[in-house]
Amino acid sequence: MSTTTENPTRTTTRTVVVVGHGMVGHRFVEALRSRDTESTWKVTVLSQEAEAAYDRVGLSSYVGAWDRASLALAGNTYAGDDLVDLRLGTRAEHVDREARTVTTSAGDVIAYDELVLATGSHPFVPPVPGHDSTGCFVYRTLDDLDGIRVAAESAIERAAAAGREANGLVVGGGLLGLEAANALRLLGLTPHVVEFAPRLMPLQVDDGGGAVLEGLISHLGVQVHTGAGTSSIAVQEDGRLAVELSDGTALLTDLVVFSAGVRPSDAVARAAGLDVGERGGVLTDAACRTSDENVWAVGEVAAVEGRCYGLVAPGYTMAEVVADRLLGGEASFPGADLSTKLKLLGVDVASFGDAMATTPGALEIVHTDATKGTYAKVVVSDDAKTLLGGILVGDASAYTTLKAYVGREVPGDPGALVSPAGAELGADSLPDDAVICSCNNVTKASICGAIAEGACDLAAIKGCTNAGTTCGGCLPTVKKLLVDSGVELSKALCEHFEQSRAELFEIVASTGIRTFSGLLARYGTGTGCEICKPTVASILASTSSDHVLDGEQAALQDSNDHFLANIQKNGTYSVVPRMPGGEVTAEQLITIGRVAQDFGLYVKVTGGQRIDLFGARVEQLPAIWRRLVDVGMESGQAYGKSLRTVKSCVGSSWCRYGVQDSVGMAVDLEHRYRGLRSPHKIKFGVSGCARECAEARGKDVGVIATDRGWNLYVCGNGGQTPAHARLLASDLDDETLVRYIDRFLMFYVRTADRLQRTAPWLDALEGGLEHLKAVVCEDSLGIADDLEGAMGRHVEGYRDEWKAVLDDPEKLSRFVSFVNAPDEADPMVAFDESGPRKVPVLLGLPTVRENA
Amino acid sequence: MTTLTTPPQVLPAEVAPTAGRNVVRPGILPSPGARQWVSACPVTALVPGRGVAVLLPGGAQAALFLLPNGMIYAVDNLDPYARAAVLSRGLTGDRSGEPTVASPLLKQVFSLRTGAALDDPEVALPTYAVRVQHGTVRVGLPLP
Numbered sequence: 001m002s003t004t005t006e007n008p009t010r011t012t013t014r015t016v017v018v019v020g021h022g023m024v025g026h027r028f029v030e031a032l033r034s035r036d037t038e039s040t041w042k043v044t045v046l047s048q049e050a051e052a053a054y055d056r057v058g059l060s061s062y063v064g065a066w067d068r069a070s071l072a073l074a075g076n077t078y079a080g081d082d083l084v085d086l087r088l089g090t091r092a093e094h095v096d097r098e099a100r101t102v103t104t105s106a107g108d109v110i111a112y113d114e115l116v117l118a119t120g121s122h123p124f125v126p127p128v129p130g131h132d133s134t135g136c137f138v139y140r141t142l143d144d145l146d147g148i149r150v151a152a153e154s155a156i157e158r159a160a161a162a163g164r165e166a167n168g169l170v171v172g173g174g175l176l177g178l179e180a181a182n183a184l185r186l187l188g189l190t191p192h193v194v195e196f197a198p199r200l201m202p203l204q205v206d207d208g209g210g211a212v213l214e215g216l217i218s219h220l221g222v223q224v225h226t227g228a229g230t231s232s233i234a235v236q237e238d239g240r241l242a243v244e245l246s247d248g249t250a251l252l253t254d255l256v257v258f259s260a261g262v263r264p265s266d267a268v269a270r271a272a273g274l275d276v277g278e279r280g281g282v283l284t285d286a287a288c289r290t291s292d293e294n295v296w297a298v299g300e301v302a303a304v305e306g307r308c309y310g311l312v313a314p315g316y317t318m319a320e321v322v323a324d325r326l327l328g329g330e331a332s333f334p335g336a337d338l339s340t341k342l343k344l345l346g347v348d349v350a351s352f353g354d355a356m357a358t359t360p361g362a363l364e365i366v367h368t369d370a371t372k373g374t375y376a377k378v379v380v381s382d383d384a385k386t387l388l389g390g391i392l393v394g395d396a397s398a399y400t401t402l403k404a405y406v407g408r409e410v411p412g413d414p415g416a417l418v419s420p421a422g423a424e425l426g427a428d429s430l431p432d433d434a435v436i437c438s439c440n441n442v443t444k445a446s447i448c449g450a451i452a453e454g455a456c457d458l459a460a461i462k463g464c465t466n467a468g469t470t471c472g473g474c475l476p477t478v479k480k481l482l483v484d485s486g487v488e489l490s491k492a493l494c495e496h497f498e499q500s501r502a503e504l505f506e507i508v509a510s511t512g513i514r515t516f517s518g519l520l521a522r523y524g525t526g527t528g529c530e531i532c533k534p535t536v537a538s539i540l541a542s543t544s545s546d547h548v549l550d551g552e553q554a555a556l557q558d559s560n561d562h563f564l565a566n567i568q569k570n571g572t573y574s575v576v577p578r579m580p581g582g583e584v585t586a587e588q589l590i591t592i593g594r595v596a597q598d599f600g601l602y603v604k605v606t607g608g609q610r611i612d613l614f615g616a617r618v619e620q621l622p623a624i625w626r627r628l629v630d631v632g633m634e635s636g637q638a639y640g641k642s643l644r645t646v647k648s649c650v651g652s653s654w655c656r657y658g659v660q661d662s663v664g665m666a667v668d669l670e671h672r673y674r675g676l677r678s679p680h681k682i683k684f685g686v687s688g689c690a691r692e693c694a695e696a697r698g699k700d701v702g703v704i705a706t707d708r709g710w711n712l713y714v715c716g717n718g719g720q721t722p723a724h725a726r727l728l729a730s731d732l733d734d735e736t737l738v739r740y741i742d743r744f745l746m747f748y749v750r751t752a753d754r755l756q757r758t759a760p761w762l763d764a765l766e767g768g769l770e771h772l773k774a775v776v777c778e779d780s781l782g783i784a785d786d787l788e789g790a791m792g793r794h795v796e797g798y799r800d801e802w803k804a805v806l807d808d809p810e811k812l813s814r815f816v817s818f819v820n821a822p823d824e825a826d827p828m829v830a831f832d833e834s835g836p837r838k839v840p841v842l843l844g845l846p847t848v849r850e851n852a
Numbered sequence: 853m854t855t856l857t858t859p860p861q862v863l864p865a866e867v868a869p870t871a872g873r874n875v876v877r878p879g880i881l882p883s884p885g886a887r888q889w890v891s892a893c894p895v896t897a898l899v900p901g902r903g904v905a906v907l908l909p910g911g912a913q914a915a916l917f918l919l920p921n922g923m924i925y926a927v928d929n930l931d932p933y934a935r936a937a938v939l940s941r942g943l944t945g946d947r948s949g950e951p952t953v954a955s956p957l958l959k960q961v962f963s964l965r966t967g968a969a970l971d972d973p974e975v976a977l978p979t980y981a982v983r984v985q986h987g988t989v990r991v992g993l994p995l996p
Contacts, residue, residue: 495947495948517920526946526948527919527944527945527946527951528945528946529945529946529947529952529961530942530943530945530959532945552901554899554902555899555900555901555902555944556901556943558943559941563941567938567941567956569936569957571937571941618941813897814899816904817907818904818905818906818907819893819905819906819916820890820892820893820906820907824907826913827911828930828936829936829937842934842935844932844934844935844936844937
């Protein structure tokens, strides 16, 4: 060790220029900025596309919603970070390695200390005659999809006029080609896929798997032409394209999408004289450093030790490696696992390890079931002991378990791994260090550890290990571990009912039992508790329009529902009148102010576009309601597990950007669903255009205007575990929108668990979003009429709960402070008004230790 | 799995048993010794399953409950965790047969019979003796 003092601080900030703002370029900037705690690097990012980094892997999900923002990667604009300069719509034209400068398409010359090339790749368009005709597209960017959309829409019109179906042809039957075919299908075209290799997805599956895949995809209406190239394309007089295939087939198609592989976008690097690989790509060493020590390459443009990678995960690894190197680290690219599992057009395909059995002596065991449309192959070592890889088509549920065994000895007969009759490979037999969740690198040991420490359901395991929070593919395996551990997944509501909430709902609906005591006598034990009483009260309220304080129901309601207000920490209540869609009249606003003044209430505007009045004592509630009801206001049910608010932006009536009347829709929706009792609170948002000012995608039901109607998103929430709402249906007219929401809400109300919001409900719903879409949009269970009828009865029977109390002397008599001194204020209630705002003061002595 | 379930063995609709409460009985009897009895309300003013607050001399408060089985209990109204007088507004029920009330604020559960916090052996509510005379419920306090 040296005794002299070194100067560890770098006095100047250095500049790194990043060329390309795709997924990997963005990852590099994020990695560098999050680790560069001393701000030693300034970053300039050049993005050829006008859009900041977005999820290109999920490109086909752009179809339908056409919402660019929904694909944006988190943090992609580096808002608030002064050290990152993102230049959108700006290409790098020229790199001068001598002077260490980059000249941009805007004419700027930027000096760099280090240069990172993340230019990605571009689609390969085979040089067939006519490949550049109008109607020919590639599939890589959002702009490409916009172009395909316009062409598809006019093709559909043209086809309808001619009385035929519109179709599209995809050149290339690999992973991206099938994605493109799916996009065409979503656009309403009949897709044809042409693949030069003798099978689909030639890089991932073998001939057997390819045959099964072809069968499954053909069944979905996709016309597959394998073993054929495209010979020529010619524009017809009617605008269609005549395509001739190498096998002599002639096709007439409305548009052509080239998806026959990609080529590294290395033109700038070549011009700068950097070494490139034999098949393109900027050559780098394992540190991702190019032939110039100040220039690096990451992602699809990099040929790391001569090899290019077309997947995003290896690209992310390279980004991390370079970020580490720039900060003085020694990281290097360890190679990549090219295992993949994906759902293409709804068909599971997985390929892992040595899928093509290239290891010398490798043995293959195959099981094909033509009736089910499944193909499973495992590759084992020559002694049939070690699993080397495999391919699954049609059913990839075994993927996580099998992948965890790659390179390990398989217990028992390896043939049993793919034989449905054979013993299933139990998750319990996996070694402890086997990775169960590859997305978040969670091992079996950590999952079992979480279970041992008391995580007793999937949500708890997700919460403490992160397993299954990204793609969710490992959840069946996690569930199996949970079941194997002997944890009883009890669905009992509480000690008084062994049924789940959904089961109790069905019992109430089908038996007509309308009292808690009746339900308890027939289906439960004991006298009930604070869990089952409000749950049953909610079910009874969801299935009728009786007042929540009618008869025996009054005794079931939690304090908030019992007093139709929200209890606060000192036992006083807050009062929230409904303001549908955030609308309020001046007269109402004045009354609210006067009420607050007269009763000394603290006023706060809520997050749901309404006003909360705090500090009302029980005996003051009716007098406050009376004043509010008299100016046409009503209960906002802020206290209930029920519809809370429908938040809206001002919409097309005032906003220059608005395309639909979002306030009008929000008011209508709030009026329709107000008072609906549900398993948990429900929030809505309605935005008048794609700018989404109402934050509808953070709501249980989000409605976003399009120029053709409304997009309906469901199952989002803010709070502790935020979730983005998912697209259920697009471009709906008003009537269909309401019909779908009716069905969705009632389906949720009937089947969810107690206190389960819509997002975790959807997570637990078998079949997930696809199942929900089928139930709501296609009525796959045949219950739509029933659900709509139930909602119709709710809407019909709605009454304001406050007014009903004011009109009923018996109910009104319960709103007293003391049964023996009805008007005496609770002496334990006190406030401190000396500070900037009124706050409650607790007078009760602390009889319980502070940490209790 | 969360999908529509087939209802388990649905029996025909039935008439709910009426909450018969011909007899009400104090759940906590007075300990020996003289005490002061405070009139709370007519027994008919109580809603089975719910509580009311009773103002006691000296500013203390009792939470008085009538359970559906006819038992009447009184415990202190002050929630020792939240330090607010709210227990009369809690939900009643039972835990393995022990009659309970749950705080409406943070849901701690107390025995109505003994006042003990069922998940916290160190915490208990004061309890009060109850008596019903000529249809009026009275709460008993030890004489000062």
